[in-house]
Amino acid sequence: MSEPTTEEKVAEAERAALQLAQCSEAERNAALESIADAIEAHSDEILTANEEDVEEAEELLEKGEYTQALVDRLALSHSKLESIAEMVRSVAGQDDPLGKTLEARRLDEDLELYKQSVPIGVIGTVFESRPDALVQIAALSLKSGNAVILKGGSEASESNRVLYEIIEEATSDLPTGWAQLIEARADVNALLEMDDSVDLLMPRGSSEFVSYIQDNTSIPVLGHTEGVCHVYIDEDADLSMAAEVAHDAKVQYPAACNAAETLLIHESVAANFLPEIVDRYEESGVEMRGDARVRDIVDVDAATDTDWSTEYGDLEISLKIVDSMPEAVDHINEHGSKHTDSIITQDGDTASVFMQGIDSASVFHNASTRFSDGYRYGLGAEVGISTGKTHARGPVGLGGLTTYQYFIEGDGQIVASYSGANPRAFVHEEFDGEWTPGRLSGSRIEQ
């Protein structure tokens, strides 16, 4: 039997999505438990396949084409598989994002409108080379009732294929084809064209890669490109708090997208604040670049214009003095990436104006930008971080993989009764209640 085409795989996923949307929470959770068990049961098989990937990567490492970090990310172990299985079980343990009544409104007597959370449908994912990404994305999609197209990094192709087959076998009770693996780069381009069949794309990877996806598809994209995050130290800042937050925002985990890349400092506190933070950054090995006014106070390298919009993702930061809070707001809106920015001030009014002026998914007052994260926000399993402004924004939980449908329960009502001469009036009355399909006709039959 020849391998199905990407079109055939997506068409099968579309059919499966309609069935999967009707699976109960218990069925979806049982399938997740079954995936976790199968990963543990087949760990030797997975590790054998993974070894092939690692060996190939090591050959490329010797040729200087790969980094050690990439090889490390690729390598699985028994303990890593154990934690992947635990991750799948924790997704099973999350609250069900489906079947929630988001709104209930009585339109008229025996005419009730319900807004109900449902899966989106078919989600296309393209992700980095860590093989645990495949399992995580499949688990999040399944929990939220979505069919998923999985395209991993070619470096992890052997691991991904075995993991995919294990997932497929472990979920044989689910609608066939709910998860599909695609492997060729060309298949990604085919996927980007399928706006009639794929409802959402979730790319993960470099800024350039996510931008490429966004620029080459009409399918809605949930993803983040850059994290150029700022901390602004206001004239009314508690300067010891400011130093703590500025240090944490850069140093605690500099590779994260929510790490700060630029400190903006009000000119009235710059002379007091800069020497202290520069000392602390130097102790932690942070490279600093400042504008001319910063360099009048402390001895750091000169920042160039490109520094203000660079995501270093490393122990590097740029420093700039501003004359006012509004100047900081303008700088952030111009150079930032709408991700996360923070103001340090003891003045609530200043905080208010700053926070409402910044067009970023997350804006903080007296807290480190590093809090911008689904786990820390209490969203449960994190699907990703979105720098888009529609659908889901900022850290996205399982709810970001849902949409809604409107359901009406009626008793034969027609619109003609509500128009023309002497029309009935709508009631439009919100009420607390869960959608019970067939509630009204059911009660009528019982009478």
Added chain:
Amino acid sequence: MSEPTTEEKVAEAERAALQLAQCSEAERNAALESIADAIEAHSDEILTANEEDVEEAEELLEKGEYTQALVDRLALSHSKLESIAEMVRSVAGQDDPLGKTLEARRLDEDLELYKQSVPIGVIGTVFESRPDALVQIAALSLKSGNAVILKGGSEASESNRVLYEIIEEATSDLPTGWAQLIEARADVNALLEMDDSVDLLMPRGSSEFVSYIQDNTSIPVLGHTEGVCHVYIDEDADLSMAAEVAHDAKVQYPAACNAAETLLIHESVAANFLPEIVDRYEESGVEMRGDARVRDIVDVDAATDTDWSTEYGDLEISLKIVDSMPEAVDHINEHGSKHTDSIITQDGDTASVFMQGIDSASVFHNASTRFSDGYRYGLGAEVGISTGKTHARGPVGLGGLTTYQYFIEGDGQIVASYSGANPRAFVHEEFDGEWTPGRLSGSRIEQ
């Protein structure tokens, strides 16, 4: 001074959007009242410009290039302007969609997360030739705090220009450039490329036009293409109810996108149901096309395959017999447009399976598809109907023109405290509360 380019207009709108997001509800409502007053005060001026558009359209009508319906839609009058002004006032009277605290969660002591509704930013709109569309779209955008790019039909260019100038002058207290008029067709193509500056597109017009927009931009699109809506008459239907609903769904306003285009009839009730509904449709002048089994029972034209996915938008309907409810579900998912579908049945369990199996924005039980509408749903001002599955779905109210930001109020917290050895634990406790910017620092200062 030369006319600014589309790029310059959009850039000005982007700057204005940041300011407009900070305008209070009172400021936005005052500007809306001012627009309504100005439309009344300048009605002669508007009607003079409108006459030019109408005259040109009438010339094209004589040449057979326009329809009378188009000319009628174009023509304004004193009473029409009065109702446009009233529409603007009613938008002002809607609940404010902005500044709502959608979620409040305590992450830890003195560390509070708020999810707050905010404007989306810059909305690009391309709409049909009715000049009232310009005023309506500008009013909805302003109410929701969004800057707007307005592109109307060329048929209404004189009316649109005068209306735009009146709106611009009436809202001189708002950030300059919050509304922008573009006039050339080429400017639309420029707009479609500006995914860095335009946050949402709202096209209105023919299915072909909306599809063209969707296929040619990476900007999220809020709009609807087709409405191929179905009524399924189940074996357990109350047949007199079924006839009422099927009649209303087609006849009450056949040009609407939520009018039914196909009736699906369970084979066990077809012989009883078909003669009655065919009589009623014939009385109302509805043209009917049926499949072979329908034509065994009643005398109607033969349906072809294209009938099943055609939006007639007129007094035409296709009729088909199905062997089971699941066959109806499959037919609808295959041929429908994910808009609105209805089941008529007295069996609640059948309704439940049908409703959960249909992938449409609105699914009804024992009610006419014509209820699928923002006003009837009680959403207030209707922004449009969306057949997309992300962001907003189905009838969209002002909330569809908003997104959200996460705000954290802290007291200097850093992430390092919550990681490493002996980490603090998050509390993650939902609470009822409105975001008060600077609440925590404010209280500390007061102590």
